[in-house]
Amino acid sequence: MHPSHPISAPVPFFTQAETFAALWPEVDRHLAEVFDDGKFSHGVKVAELERALASYTGARHVIGVNSGTDALVLLLCAAGLRAGDEVVVPAFSFVASASSVVLAGGRPVFADIDPLTYSLDPASVERVLTPRCRFLMPVHLFCQLADVARLGELARLHGLTVVEDSAEAIGMRRDGVHAGLFGAGGVLSFFPTKTLGAIGDAGAVLTDDDAIAATADALRHHGRFGRTIADFTTINTSSGIPGFNSKMDDLQAAVLLAKLTRLDADIARRAELADAYGSRLAGLPGVLRLPTVVDRGAKADPVFYVYLVEVEDRDRLAAHLAAHGVETETYYPRPLHLQPCFAELGHRPGDFPHAEAACARTLALPLYPELTLAAVDRVCDLIQDFYAGARA
Numbered sequence: 241m242h243p244s245h246p247i248s249a250p251v252p253f254f255t256q257a258e259t260f261a262a263l264w265p266e267v268d269r270h271l272a273e274v275f276d277d278g279k280f281s282h283g284v285k286v287a288e289l290e291r292a293l294a295s296y297t298g299a300r301h302v303i304g305v306n307s308g309t310d311a312l313v314l315l316l317c318a319a320g321l322r323a324g325d326e327v328v329v330p331a332f333s334f335v336a337s338a339s340s341v342v343l344a345g346g347r348p349v350f351a352d353i354d355p356l357t358y359s360l361d362p363a364s365v366e367r368v369l370t371p372r373c374r375f376l377m378p379v380h381l382f383c384q385l386a387d388v389a390r391l392g393e394l395a396r397l398h399g400l401t402v403v404e405d406s407a408e409a410i411g412m413r414r415d416g417v418h419a420g421l422f423g424a425g426g427v428l429s430f431f432p433t434k435t436l437g438a439i440g441d442a443g444a445v446l447t448d449d450d451a452i453a454a455t456a457d458a459l460r461h462h463g464r465f466g467r468t469i470a471d472f473t474t475i476n477t478s479s480g481i482p483g484f485n486s487k488m489d490d491l492q493a494a495v496l497l498a499k500l501t502r503l504d505a506d507i508a509r510r511a512e513l514a515d516a517y518g519s520r521l522a523g524l525p526g527v528l529r530l531p532t533v534v535d536r537g538a539k540a541d542p543v544f545y546v547y548l549v550e551v552e553d554r555d556r557l558a559a560h561l562a563a564h565g566v567e568t569e570t571y572y573p574r575p576l577h578l579q580p581c582f583a584e585l586g587h588r589p590g591d592f593p594h595a596e597a598a599c600a601r602t603l604a605l606p607l608y609p610e611l612t613l614a615a616v617d618r619v620c621d622l623i624q625d626f627y628a629g630a631r632a
Contacts, residue, residue, distance in 0.1 A: 250565035251606050251615045254433045258610045263498045270494035282461060282487035289493040290444070292500055293428070297410075297418040299446040301453035304488035305460050308407040308429025308443035312340035314486060315403055315445050316375070318455035319424040321346050327375040328368060328400075330360045331577045331595035337379050337405045338576050349373060350577040350585070352592040356532045358548075358602075359386030361594070362394050369398060376400040380409035380419050382546045382571070383514070384533050388414060388422040395423070406446070410436050411507050411543040414536075420446035425456075430496055433608075435510070435545045436503050442492040460486040507543050509609040514544040516613055517605065520620035527552045527627050546571060547607040552627075554603050560626045566619050569604040 260267070274285050282304075290302040305311050316327070323345040329337050331350040338348040352364035358381045365376065376395045378386035386404075395402045402423025406412070409419035410428055420426020425447030430438040445456045463483030518530050529550040533542045548571060551557055558568050575595040577587035589596065605619055 249615075249618065251567065251611075251619060253567035253569055253604070253606050254608050255610055256432070256437065256608065259499070259502075263502075266498040266501070267495055270497050271491065274490045274494050277490075280491060281489050283490045285490040285493040285497065286488045289488075289497050289500075292497060293444060293446075296500065296503070297420070297446060298416075299418065299421055300448040301446070301450070303445040303447075303453060303456045303460060304493065305443050305445065305456075305486045306488055307441040307486075308427055308431065309336040309340055309343075310460075310484065310486040311407075311427035311429070311443040311445045312336060312403075312405060313343045314456045314459045314484065315425050315427055315447070315452070316340060316344035316346065317459055318445070318447075318452045319375070319401055319403055321375060324372070325375065326370060326373040327377055327403075328360070328365055328373055329377045329405075329576070330358075330379050331575045331592040332358055332572060332598050333379045333381065333405065333576060334407075334572065335576060335579060335581075336407075337377060338579075338582065341377070346375070347372075348576070348582065348585070350582075350587065350592060350595075352594045353598065354387070355594045355597070357384055357386065357534055358382060358598055359384075360391060362387060362390045364592070365391070365394060373398070374401060376402050376423075377405055378402065378422075379405040380412055382408070382548045383531055383544045384540065384542045385409065385412050385414055385419055387536060389536065389538070392422060407443070408434065408545045409543070410434070411503065411541065413539075413541040415538045418446070421448060424449060425452055430492065435507065435543060436496060436499055438492040438495050440489075440492055442488050442496065444488075459483045506609045510544040510607060511542075513607055513611055513613070513616060514547055516616045517547055517607075517620065520616065521549070521623065524624065524627060528623070544607060547605045548602050549605060550598070550601040551603055552601075554601055557623065557626055558603055561619070561622055564622050566622060567606065571602055571604050572599055575599050 286304045293302040321344050325346045326349045327341045327346050328349045330353050332353045341348045351368045352361050354361045404420050404426035406419035406426035407429035412419040428444045430442040
């Protein structure tokens with residue numbers, strides 16, 4: 241162990257204590273307006289946040305809801321998913337990518353991932369398509385967009401509707417187009433660890449489609465349009481779909497409005513920290529693979545939400561780091577096709593080898609704007625010490 245990094249200096253996987261210390265005056269200003277208004281859900285601050293996010297992303301419509309998962313469910317319903325429709329999703333993702341399909345009444349069809357970007361492999365998508373497939377769900381993971389050009393062409397060829405799980409992807413763009421706007425729509429999650437995080441659950445639907453926006457707007461509040469008590473008496477009879485209770489809280493909107501003002505600075509800081517990790521860990525080929533931002537021939541704006549490495553002996557390395565006060569996370573410990581809740585689909589180990597390899601080898605290192613370069617050095621020293629000991 242490097243002598244300059246004692247165990248008494250822990251490195252959490254995520255914290256935003258200093259961020260909030262700096263932001264409290266702005267947060268308090270927004271919160272005061274919420275309390276003055278007296279409406280704590282689906283109120284004026286939610287509407288203000290929706291306008292601000294529309295400006296930031298370029299989306300024609302932003303619909304604030306209570307989580308990224310609900311955003312996916314509402315988007316699928318609003319985009320026309322019918323009972324039994326199949327939706328192609330990657331086998332390597334957070335469970336909500338597939339559970340949202342089930343909750344919306346559909347059936348997930350898993351495909352393998354590209355081993356460099358961890359997003360849907362178009363060739364695998366073609367192999368799993370059936371006549372019942374109507375939707376394709378790319379998931380933008382960790383630091384970059386999925387191959388939206390090839391996947392979009394594949395969707396057009398087979399008559400599929402693209403809905404994007406862009407929950408992690410705020411700030412990611414291709415040729416100026418923001419994540420979530422390459423098909424029928426996308427989503428954002430504002431879970432506290434996200435690049436733009438709330439202090440609880442919150443999410444949003446992004447779309448340029450007026451009809452999808454109107455339906456999602458209705459569905460988030462029991463199938464009813466409008467923001468006033470009088471408006472809530474009007475049932476959305478046009479869709480014929482019962483709605484949900486999926487409104488965003490104005491307290492979360494207040495926090496997000498304050499944090500949105502520093503989002504670009506936070507993204508830049510994340511990039512600086514990612515560069516520092518890359519420079520320090522570049523000398524470990526063979527036992528550690530750094531994140532790879534793929535050049536797809538278009539101007540891309542990667543955003544490091546998670547700094548994910550592939551490593552040999554992942555679990556022992558994670559235990560070594562934990563023993564020295566460094567927290568890590570495993571994204572994701574089990575591929576979706578082998579989750580018990582999807583057992584009825586009949587998949588077995590080996591069906592999607594790239595997804596299974598990622599689950600066995602990937603480790604997320606601490607990455608957030610408050611992380612110091614000294615902490616990055618500490619993490620990298622510990623990783624180098626671990627592999628030096630393994631080779632000895």
